[in-house]
Each structure stands twice: as C-alpha cells, then as structure tokens.
Amino acid sequence: MNYTNYQCEDFVADSYFRQWVKQPDEASSSYWYAFLTAHPEQAEAIWQAAAIVQAVAEATVGLTAPANAAEEATIWQAVSRQIQANEPSTPFSFLSRYRNTGWNWLVAAASILIVLGAGWWVRSRHLPASGNVAPKPVAIQSPISQIEQKNTTPKPRLVSLPDGSSVILKQGSQIRYSTQFDAPRRIVHLTGEAYFEVARNPARPFFVYAHGLVTKVLGTSFNVRAYSADTDVVVTVRSGRVAVFTESDETHRQKVESPALEGIVLTQNQQIVFARRAVALIKPSEISPAIARTVFPLHAASFVFEARPVGEVFDQLADVYGIRILYDKATLGLCRITADLSDESLSEKMLIICKTIEASYKLTNNQLVVSGQGCRP
Amino acid sequence: MFQDEACLWKAFQQGDIRAFEVIYETHSSTLLAYGKRLCTDHHLVKDIVQDIFMEIWTRRRTLRDLHTIKYYLFKIMRNKLSRLHQKTAVLAGEGLWLDEDNQFTPSIEFLITQQETSSKQLAQLQNAIARLPGRQREAIMLAFYHDFSNDEIAGIMSINHQSVINHLNRALSALRDLFLKVPILALLLHYFL
Numbered sequence: 374m375n376y377t378n379y380q381c382e383d384f385v386a387d388s389y390f391r392q393w394v395k396q397p398d399e400a401s402s403s404y405w406y407a408f409l410t411a412h413p414e415q416a417e418a419i420w421q422a423a424a425i426v427q428a429v430a431e432a433t434v435g436l437t438a439p440a441n442a443a444e445e446a447t448i449w450q451a452v453s454r455q456i457q458a459n460e461p462s463t464p465f466s467f468l469s470r471y472r473n474t475g476w477n478w479l480v481a482a483a484s485i486l487i488v489l490g491a492g493w494w495v496r497s498r499h500l501p502a503s504g505n506v507a508p509k510p511v512a513i514q515s516p517i518s519q520i521e522q523k524n525t526t527p528k529p530r531l532v533s534l535p536d537g538s539s540v541i542l543k544q545g546s547q548i549r550y551s552t553q554f555d556a557p558r559r560i561v562h563l564t565g566e567a568y569f570e571v572a573r574n575p576a577r578p579f580f581v582y583a584h585g586l587v588t589k590v591l592g593t594s595f596n597v598r599a600y601s602a603d604t605d606v607v608v609t610v611r612s613g614r615v616a617v618f619t620e621s622d623e624t625h626r627q628k629v630e631s632p633a634l635e636g637i638v639l640t641q642n643q644q645i646v647f648a649r650r651a652v653a654l655i656k657p658s659e660i661s662p663a664i665a666r667t668v669f670p671l672h673a674a675s676f677v678f679e680a681r682p683v684g685e686v687f688d689q690l691a692d693v694y695g696i697r698i699l700y701d702k703a704t705l706g707l708c709r710i711t712a713d714l715s716d717e718s719l720s721e722k723m724l725i726i727c728k729t730i731e732a733s734y735k736l737t738n739n740q741l742v743v744s745g746q747g748c749r750p
Numbered sequence: 751m752f753q754d755e756a757c758l759w760k761a762f763q764q765g766d767i768r769a770f771e772v773i774y775e776t777h778s779s780t781l782l783a784y785g786k787r788l789c790t791d792h793h794l795v796k797d798i799v800q801d802i803f804m805e806i807w808t809r810r811r812t813l814r815d816l817h818t819i820k821y822y823l824f825k826i827m828r829n830k831l832s833r834l835h836q837k838t839a840v841l842a843g844e845g846l847w848l849d850e851d852n853q854f855t856p857s858i859e860f861l862i863t864q865q866e867t868s869s870k871q872l873a874q875l876q877n878a879i880a881r882l883p884g885r886q887r888e889a890i891m892l893a894f895y896h897d898f899s900n901d902e903i904a905g906i907m908s909i910n911h912q913s914v915i916n917h918l919n920r921a922l923s924a925l926r927d928l929f930l931k932v933p934i935l936a937l938l939l940h941y942f943l
Contacts, residue, residue, distance in 0.1 A: 382926075386918040388899035395897060425922070425929050426894070432875040433895035438786045440779035448796055449774055452803045456767070 384422035523547040529695035537572035539719035570718035676714040683708040704747030889917035
C-alpha cells in the first residue's frame, strides 16, 4: 500500500490503519512507526486520523442495540434443542450457563481486569531516573495516615473497606488506603492483584491507582490483576463502564474531580493497554468474552438464590471468593435464603444474608465467622 | 475452560458443545444488534440468528478460524435479511426495513451514554452518525464498531471494495465538521506520546 499521498480521511478509511489504532500489535505498530519516521510530513494527518478513528469508534458504542440476555438465552436453548434432536449423541450433560438465572447478573455486574507488570516498577525504584520516567503520583490529598493490607499467604485474602466494599487480595499483593476513606473520593493504591467489589455510591467515586494508571468507577465490581512478568498495564472491562487515565495526564486532576466518568471510558469487553515505559495509553480494543471468562471464574457463578439452604449459599460464596466461612451447621443449617445478591459486594451480600437469618458475621484472618440463633423449621 | 482461542476453536471443530456455547455467547449479542439495525422485525432477526448458529454448527469443520466465523455470521445475516427484504418488500412495504431514509431509534443505552458522557462532541458525533444514510451508517458501524476490514465489509454488504471506501469517505466527510471539534491534541498526548 502506498500511503505517502494519503490525506487524513484516507487513513481513517483504511482497514490496516484502523486495525493499528484499535488493536495495535507488534507488526502494525512497527510498520506505522517506521512509516512515521520515514514520512514526518504525514505525521499530522496520521495523528489526526488516529484521533478520528478513536472518536468514531467511541461514538459507535452508544449506537448499538443493547444486549438482551433473555433473548440470547432463548435462542441458545432453541439451538441446543435442535442440535440434540439432530445429533442425539452430543453430550449435553454440562452445566450450561444459560440454564440458570445467574445469566442475568452476568450482564448486570460490571467487572474490569487490570494486568500490570511489577517487574519494571521494581526496576525503576533501583535505577536512576532517565528519559521517560514514571510520572510522579499527583497527590490528591495528603492523608493523615495510611492503612496497608498485605497478603503474604498463597491463598486469597479478604479485606473489607470502611465503605462496605470488598477486596480480595491475591498472593503477594497489597493495597493502601487512607484512614479518611470516607472522604469524597475513595482511593486505593494497588501493587499486585486483587478483585474489587465496590459498594455503589456515585457521589463518591472509587479510584484504583496502579503504577501510573488510574481506574475510576462510580460503584460496581471489578477485578484488578497484576502479573509480575508483564511490563504493561492492561485494563479489561467485563461489562459496565469504567474510566481510565494516567497520573501524568495534564487534566488528571479534572478527571478525578469530575462527577462523571472522563478520560477513556471502557465498556463491555474492551481492553486498554498502558505502556508504562512510554507512559502512553493505547486505545481500547475488543476482547473475546471467551477469553475474559477464563480469567473471571466469578462469572460462572449465580448469586440468585431461591429458598436455598444457607449452607449452600455459604459454600458458593466461599468457593467463588476463595475464602472460608465458618458457621454452626446445627443452629444455622435450617435457615433458607431467597435473594438476588448479584450486584452486591461480598460484605453487602453477607449483611443481607445475616439480616435475613438474624445472624451476624465477623471477619477474622481471612475467615468469615457467622453466628446466630438459627431458624425454626 | 478454554486456555485461548486456538483451544476453543479446536474444541469447537471437534464438536464440543461447550466451545460452541462460548462462541455463541461471544457473537450472539453483536449479531442480534447488527440484525436489529437492518430490520425492525426483531422476531425475524431472532429466528435468523438461530438458523445461522445451526448452520455454523453443521459446517464447523469447513470453517477456517474464529475471525472467519464472525465474518461468516454477519454475511449470512445480511444475505438472509436482504433476500427476505426482496421477497417481502411487496407485501410488507418498506416500513419494516431500515433503509436509506430511516434513522436509528436511539437505544436506551445510547441515551444513557449521552447523559453520562461529559463530552458534547461525542454526543454530537453519535447524533451525526445516527443521521447518516443507511448504507454509510452500516459501513461505519461495521468498520468502527465491529472492526471488520474493508474487504470483509464488502463481502458482508455484497458490494465491491471501492464502494465500501466510497461509503466510508462520504460518511467521514459528512462528519468532518465535528472532527474539527474533537480535541485531537489532547487525544494525541494521551495515546501516542
């Protein structure tokens, strides 16, 4: 392709150019950067075209018919019935995700995944600064004191935040937050890997600061994972909306302070790469839900319960969150739960359950201990 | 369950129904969304989606890869709809089909996005895209939302490569005035420094 005479809009209309802007890979990035080096006179057109691709792509998201889970489930059931009729030998013994009501919460719950590399971060602390240095974290407020929570065990560790949000810290991870966590902004600094379930409160946005990247949500659940082998920060949204921007962003402060989600707003199944060395964000690209699910075991679970024994509910929570729940089977075993706990954080789920069965719970050493009088048959 | 797309693909070709379900889940919502933008009879679109997935299950061995599947799904969707369109146009009239003159009815999602978005430009851009003539809008959606290449768009819309580029160029020049307002410099600093 001869791009030398291309105008801005020719680039926008070009597949290979769009692919680079939306889903950059090594091949396309090296091609376009080489082209830019060879043709600096085209730089303006290219950057403008890139901005247009991003703007149009962002605009098209809102123009798509929203997903309708019930409809998709009906069609799937029809398809699988038909296959079964045509090929009776097809094994259908698996637990289809469309068969339980959990499907609904899949759509409702929003979660994001952030992959970030600790390797470079560790190096940068020991090497003298040079060239592209990590941006200085913009201090939002000088906190009176900080609470630090670490997980040095190989098992996930549950941390309850003062606002009712839950954080499940993975091995070797830590979070830090201010004692003034009730301030207008809920801020958590993360190193490592964690699953967040944020208690909904649009008036007090929730921020995760991770090695130069800021993720902002108004209240929802999301997963933050950090692989130490990676050098990029990758944010992946399961569904819902979150905003990401860099700490070095000139308008960082405005984006933090705005009541809305500003910056790059990610929606369902979108992924963004933050190149930490270059301190640059590469525009969102789509990921396959199939891939997203392999890293989101939580999505396989349903939290809609109808007259289920409380033990079963606890087992499921323990399993999904990787925690231990201790309770007296003799007293609480008869209690039953009917609730849709899809959108609540673990702390909120536990509160609702405990209210229902007139019990209380305590979090100690990664164990939830539930105690109560029990239920009459 | 499936380590990566290659595993998923292999399992699907070997007749693993779970793999098929994952593929269904990956593509059903976008395919439904695409169909509903072409035809207002949503029941018809649902039936077509069902047929299409039966078809890819039956033909799984001859399909090349996951990306091909997406292209294949969209292409059959459009073919089936336009064949039905030709058949029923006489009977049902044009109102059923979202053609050149019909505009998008904004979805709730769209309205929410508009409300939430802090950028006026984005909302204006969305409105302008919604007002584009049917085929230009379709080409824009296929290119920028569904991420198809121009060749794939040509295949899906059953037009030639140059027509795709013409549609895109016309649409882009209709949107040009809005781009002047896009804060390009800010975006640049953001993404490419």
